Amino acid sequence: MAPVEDRRPSLDRPAVSRHAAALAGPLGASCDLSGYRLAGGTALAWALGHRRSDDLDFFTRVPGFLHPIEQDRIASVLRQLDTTARIDVSQPQTIHAVVRDCKVSFFGLGGRWLSDAVQLTEGFGLATTEEIAAMKLIAVSTRSARKDFFDLHALASRGHSAEAMFSSLRSMYPNEIDVDVGLHVARALTDFSDAELDPDPVLLERVTWSEAKRSAQHLASDLQRYLRDLQRSGFGRRSVPD
Structure with missing residues (x-):
């Protein structure tokens, strides 16, 4: 039987910087990001192709989801991906990091998403x-x-x-x-x-x-x-x- 073709799009597009595109796959494979969506400038640049963007901003809208234990879980994965990663979890519901020369952030927000995420081959969803x-x-x-x-x-x-x-x-x-x-x-x-x-x-x-x-x-x-x-x-x- 022939393998099923993966029809999901990839983050790897000209509008996404080399560092961000290279990190996205390993990050999605190593870290459960089912509670998050990529949004912000890179997600928009991916969709519209109007400018280059070089960071990965993930957002969750589940109340209290990005709690200290969750911050530690993600920080641990980021350190596994890059032993020299710079990671800041000093703010509640927030992670700021630089991993493999790419800025990566996680934010816990209120509100709700409007529709299903766009699923990428890298293993996480993209906001519409x-x-x-x-x-x-x-x-x-x-x-x-x-x-x-x-x-x-x-x-x-x-x-x-x-x-x-x-x-x-x-x-x-x-x-x-x-x-x-x-x-x-x-x-x-x-x-x-x-x-x-x-x-x-x-x-x-x-x-x-x-x-x-x-x-x-x-x-x-x-x-x-x-x-x-x-x-x-x-x-x-x-x-x-x-």
């Missing part, structure tokens, strides 16, 4: 583009990294609207996302003060920083318009400025 897009709104509102604005530009240029991204965010965090959160995100989308200090990421398509900023400004305007519509329908209490 819709989920990552919603997470990018949170990322840009908590830090102002230039790469996040390029990611948002790539999403917008492929048809992901502010309305769709914010709707996904509301679905991921039921009863937690209100007009105030939306207004904070809209303001963050037009605050480039910190991002101006960052270098451009390694881009795989021709986009300028000015174009990325314009996309963010359009997303902010569209989000404010959507928030006004939501408020008219009874969502949230705070008045959205015109």
Whole structure:
């Protein structure tokens, strides 16, 4: 009998750095990652191919899952993969490490995933583009990294609207996302003060920083318009400025 062909996609694509792609297989084979999904910049770059990304960010949404014993379990596997690995488990629900020259992080989050993960041959799941897009709104509102604005530009240029991204965010965090959160995100989308200090990421398509900023400004305007519509329908209490 002929072997069954594995039709799962691989993380090994041009948008994923050599170090990240090389580590992904051994990590997935050595560590049970069934409770986690790869998300963040590398997962989005894998899906869209718009820039190079070189780290592996895993997330769990099971409450309390990334507890100290779980941190120790993962840290032990990382040390087996690289005896010189640098590992930080000092923060609750968080692991930061550098393994075989690749940055690897694990985060315990609230909320919920929206659909099944994309399963990779490396042995772990990947968050969907819709989920990552919603997470990018949170990322840009908590830090102002230039790469996040390029990611948002790539999403917008492929048809992901502010309305769709914010709707996904509301679905991921039921009863937690209100007009105030939306207004904070809209303001963050037009605050480039910190991002101006960052270098451009390694881009795989021709986009300028000015174009990325314009996309963010359009997303902010569209989000404010959507928030006004939501408020008219009874969502949230705070008045959205015109």
